[in-house]
Structures are given as structure tokens and as C-alpha cells.
Amino acid sequence: MGVADILSVWVPAANELSRKMAEPRHRGLTPNVRFTHPLSEEVVER
Amino acid sequence: MSTATRGLHQHTLLQAAQLVEHRKVSPVELTDTVLKQIERAEPKINAFITVLAEQARAVAKAHEGMIAAGYYLGPLHGIPIALKDNLYTKGVRSTAGSKVLGDFVPEEDATVTARLKAAGAIIIGKTNMHEFAWGGTTDNPHYGPTRNPWDPRRFPAGSSGGSGAAVAARECFGAIGTDTGGSIRLPSAVNGVTGIRPTIGRVSNYNIVPLAWSMDTAGPMTRTVADCATMFNFIAGHDPKDEASARIPVSDYTAQLNRGVKGIRIGIVPDYFFTHLQPPVHDAVRGALRVLEGQKAEVVEVEIANIHGNISAQLTIESAEPSTYHQHWLRTRPQDYGDDVRVLLEVGEMLLATHYLQAQRYRTLLRHEFVEAFENVDVFICPTLPFVATPVGDMKVVIEGGKEEDMLSAIMQYTGVPSLTGLPSMSVPCGFSPDGLPIGMQIIGKPFDEATIFRVGHAYQQATDWHTREPNL
Numbered sequence: 001m002g003v004a005d006i007l008s009v010w011v012p013a014a015n016e017l018s019r020k021m022a023e024p025r026h027r028g029l030t031p032n033v034r035f036t037h038p039l040s041e042e043v044v045e046r
Numbered sequence: 047m048s049t050a051t052r053g054l055h056q057h058t059l060l061q062a063a064q065l066v067e068h069r070k071v072s073p074v075e076l077t078d079t080v081l082k083q084i085e086r087a088e089p090k091i092n093a094f095i096t097v098l099a100e101q102a103r104a105v106a107k108a109h110e111g112m113i114a115a116g117y118y119l120g121p122l123h124g125i126p127i128a129l130k131d132n133l134y135t136k137g138v139r140s141t142a143g144s145k146v147l148g149d150f151v152p153e154e155d156a157t158v159t160a161r162l163k164a165a166g167a168i169i170i171g172k173t174n175m176h177e178f179a180w181g182g183t184t185d186n187p188h189y190g191p192t193r194n195p196w197d198p199r200r201f202p203a204g205s206s207g208g209s210g211a212a213v214a215a216r217e218c219f220g221a222i223g224t225d226t227g228g229s230i231r232l233p234s235a236v237n238g239v240t241g242i243r244p245t246i247g248r249v250s251n252y253n254i255v256p257l258a259w260s261m262d263t264a265g266p267m268t269r270t271v272a273d274c275a276t277m278f279n280f281i282a283g284h285d286p287k288d289e290a291s292a293r294i295p296v297s298d299y300t301a302q303l304n305r306g307v308k309g310i311r312i313g314i315v316p317d318y319f320f321t322h323l324q325p326p327v328h329d330a331v332r333g334a335l336r337v338l339e340g341q342k343a344e345v346v347e348v349e350i351a352n353i354h355g356n357i358s359a360q361l362t363i364e365s366a367e368p369s370t371y372h373q374h375w376l377r378t379r380p381q382d383y384g385d386d387v388r389v390l391l392e393v394g395e396m397l398l399a400t401h402y403l404q405a406q407r408y409r410t411l412l413r414h415e416f417v418e419a420f421e422n423v424d425v426f427i428c429p430t431l432p433f434v435a436t437p438v439g440d441m442k443v444v445i446e447g448g449k450e451e452d453m454l455s456a457i458m459q460y461t462g463v464p465s466l467t468g469l470p471s472m473s474v475p476c477g478f479s480p481d482g483l484p485i486g487m488q489i490i491g492k493p494f495d496e497a498t499i500f501r502v503g504h505a506y507q508q509a510t511d512w513h514t515r516e517p518n519l
Contacts, residue, residue: 014405
């Protein structure tokens with residue numbers, strides 16, 4: 001597949017996800033570009 | 047078959063380690079038997095880019111002397127291990143499966159490489175991989191395709207396809223892979239071996255050629271869960287050289303292996319985990335759940351409201367970040383990339399910044415939903431991928447209804463979820479298709495709770511024998 005073939009599938013899917021994430025109910029979410037880790041006492045191992 | 051009657055290369059890592067510890071076998075013997083197996087198997091599967099025969103024999107000889115003098119370092123001492131070729135190895139070519147880095151000889155090890163060497167492991171070679179880890183087939187245009195030991199006409203998945211095939215073919219006792227969107231778990235599943243993608247930050251990425259910075263991880267691939275936990279003990283933990291490395295203390299990952307699964311709550315998401323997959327995969331994973339229920343684990347149905355959309359988010363992030371890393375080479379050496387990877391890198395430059403950031407915001411949403419769900423379950427279980435190994439070279443796959451689908455999107459159906467959420471996840475063999483191809487299931491755990499994943503996987507392997515079967519090469 002060429003660039004255009006892939007974009008014709010991926011961009012509509014990315015647009016749909018973008019529309020969903022742009023909804024007001026998700027306004028408080030920030031991008032998780034790098035994870036911040038919990039403190040060790042928050043980690044539970046059974 | 048007893049350990050006494052099998053070839054040494056057929057032993058598990060821990061079986062071999064016991065023989066070394068009790069001086070019944072020397073590291074030199076182990077290295078020689080593995081190198082002979084590599085000679086036998088490589089013409090059929092092409093799992094290695096570089097085999098370090100001479101160096102490995104020299105190191106084995108040195109370790110033999112250490113052990114004879116009483117300097118035993120632990121269960122990796124004298125054990126031949128393979129590394130994916132995107133891990134830096136000091137003084138040894140590290141290509142990342144590319145022509146671009148075809149002559150790259152690092153002056154320093156990756157932290158994972160250094161930790162394995164410090165534990166006494168013998169680096170037997172560098173394994174083949176999808177070029178720059180950007181793809182799931184290991185159909186490498188520069189070093190040739192790796193083939194599946196269970197059927198060399200089939201692919202080993204990827205991108206750590208060489209590591210998966212080498213472990214399955216008994217060319218090493220364990221290997222290191224890297225996993226961004228599924229690249230440890232996918233080849234573990236289709237080659238019938240065990241492999242864990244750790245929590246992001248648990249294992250150092252220092253001096254590993256990146257694919258997508260925000261999702262990259264490295265982890266062990268072995269024949270058994272116990273072997274996997276043993277290797278994990280040596281590579282997990284904070285690394286000041288990796289600024290994304292977590293400061294959370296590590297466990298002894300072998301300590302809880304035998305606690306069983308009584309009372310463990312296993313989450314499943316029925317409308318995602320068990321839809322759109324080939325029937326043998328469905329049946330094998332359902333069968334595995336019944337085995338665990340038979341050991342008094344409880345299966346709990348869970349709804350993850352926003353699980354749909356994860357594949358688009360995965361592809362967007364896994365496109366934009368590599369295209370950023372490769373921007374200079376893509377402009378100066380485009381002819382040195384294979385066609386498929388070059389096209390994907392060009393695609394990554396065409397996506398909008400808002401696509402990328404909305405995908406990253408989606409990760410936050412999906413992670414919140416899983417973390418909340420983990421208040422009621424201890425692990426999730428699902429298939430590793432929805433189909434069995436396809437023919438080498440195929441870029442399309444049929445999952446259901448005779449409809450051809452793009453391989454890259456289809457192969458990430460289940461592995462993308464832990465990748466996006468940063469959760470640890472292990473693939474464990476759980477059956478075979480009617481034509482003898484391995485099937486794997488994923489055990490997904492809470493952040494930094496790899497110990498429970500190992501515990502569940504080990505309990506499953508105590509009740510089944512899928513992981514003991516060998517390909518007939």
C-alpha cells in the first residue's frame with residue numbers, strides 16, 4: 001500500500017477519534033505523552 | 047522426556063541454570079550445544095542477524111573458570127541469551143534491522159545488555175527484527191525474513207520475530223525483545239513462547255534504538271513463565287540513565303510464582319476481547335479461562351466504555367513518533383529504507399498534530415478506565431492476536447467472513463490496549479490451531495504488578511503443557 005492508500009483509512013479513523021476526544025465531556029483530559037508514575041506505596045501486589 | 051535424555055539446548059533456562067550451578071554442565075558445553083543448534087536451525091528460520099560464536103565461546107570459557115573457582119553469580123551465569131538487534135552491544139554491530147544502521151558499532155551497552163552481562167549471561171547473538179521495529183512481520187528486506195519454526199512457510203510475527211523464533215527453535219535459553227504496540231507479545235504468541243511487556247518505566251530503554259518514545263518497552267522472551275520471571279529479576283529496576291525510568295522498587299518476581307490463582311479475579315471484556323477473531327483462537331483462550339477457573343480463579347465480565355478507538359490511537363502515535371525520530375534519515379537516505387517502513391514513516395509526517403494529541407488524550411481516558419476496572423479485578427485476560435501465523439510475505443489477513451484486512455491494523459487488535467495504557471502484559475502459549483500453529487493469550491496486570499501476571503501465568507503452565515511442546519525443525 002502507498003501513502004495515499006494508508007491515509008485514506010487512517011485519517012478518517014483519526015478524525016473520528018479526534019471528534020470523540022473533542023467532546024466537552026473529555027475537556028479535562030490531558031495528553032499522556034509521558035507517564036508519571038505513582039508513588040511506591042500506591043502499588044499493590046497481591 | 048527427562049532432562050537426562052534431552053539435548054542440552056532443549057532444557058529450559060532454569061533447568062540449564064541448575065546444571066551449571068551444580069557444575070554438571072559448564073557454560074562452554076551450553077554455548078557449544080546452542081551454537082550447534084543455531085547451525086542446524088538458521089538455514090530454515092533466519093532468526094539471527096549476527097551470531098557471536100567466537101566471542102560467546104571466549105566468554106563461556108571465562109565464566110567456566112569463575113564458576114570452578116566458586117564465583118557463581120546466579121541463574122543467568124553461563125546461560126546463552128540472545129538480544130534483539132536494536133539493543134546496543136558494545137563493540138558489536140547493532141543494526142536495528144536496518145541498512146541505515148548497518149555499520150553501527152556502539153561504544154556502550156544498553157542498560158539491559160549491561161545488566162545481563164553483569165549477571166553472567168553469555169550473549170550468543172543479535173536477533174533479526176522488523177526494520178527499526180516498525181512492523182509486525184519481521185519480513186526484513188535487508189537481512190531476509192525470519193520464518194516461524196513451527197512452519198517455516200509462516201511468519202514469526204514481529205517486530206521481535208527473531209527473538210521469538212530463536213527461543214522456540216532452542217537456539218538460546220532466553221532472548222530480549224522490545225515492545226511498542228505488541229512486538230514482544232505477538233512473536234511470543236505465534237512462536238509458542240512466553241514474553242512480557244513490562245509496565246512503561248519498569249525496564250530501562252537506555253541505548254535501545256527507539257520506535258515510539260512514549261510507548262517503547264523491553265522485556266524477556268523465554269520458554270516458560272518461571273524463566274521469564276528469572277530474566278526479569280535481572281533487568282527490571284530504576285536506571286538513572288533513562289529519564290523515563292520509574293523509581294518504584296522491584297519485587298523478587300520468582301518469589302510468588304507458586305501462590306496459585308485461588309481467589310484471583312480475572313477480568314474479560316466480552317464485547318471486545320472475544321469478537322472478531324479466528325475460532326481456534328477464541329476456543330483456546332476460552333479454554334484457558336476454564337483451566338484457571340478450575341483452579342478457583344474467578345472470571346468477571348467488565349465493561350470498558352471507550353475501548354473502541356484504541357487501534358486508531360495506536361497507529362497515530364506509532365506513526366508520528368517514529369517519523370519524528372527518523373526525519374533526518376528519511377530526507378537524506380530514503381533509499382536505504384525498505385518500502386513498507388519508508389511508506390509508514392512518510393504517513394507519520396502527514397498526520398495532524400491534533401490527531402497525535404487527541405490520541406494521547408485518549409490514552410489518558412483509556413488508562414483511567416482500566417485503572418478503575420482494576421478495583422474489581424486483579425488481571426485481564428484476552429487473546430494476544432486474533433489470528434494464527436500467516437504465510438511469510440502476506441500483508442493482508444482474513445479473520446472472519448472471508449474479508450481481507452490490513453495486517454498492521456489487525457495484528458494490534460488486542461496488544462494495543464496495554465501499549466496505550468502503559469500496563470504490563472504477558473503472552474503465554476494456550477493452544478494450537480488444527481494445523482499445528484501456536485496460539486497465545488495475554489495476561490494484563492495493574493501498573494508495576496508484573497508479579498501477579500507471572501503468578502497467574504505460572505499457575506496456568508503448571509496445569510497445561512502447551513509451553514513444553516517443541517517445533518519439529
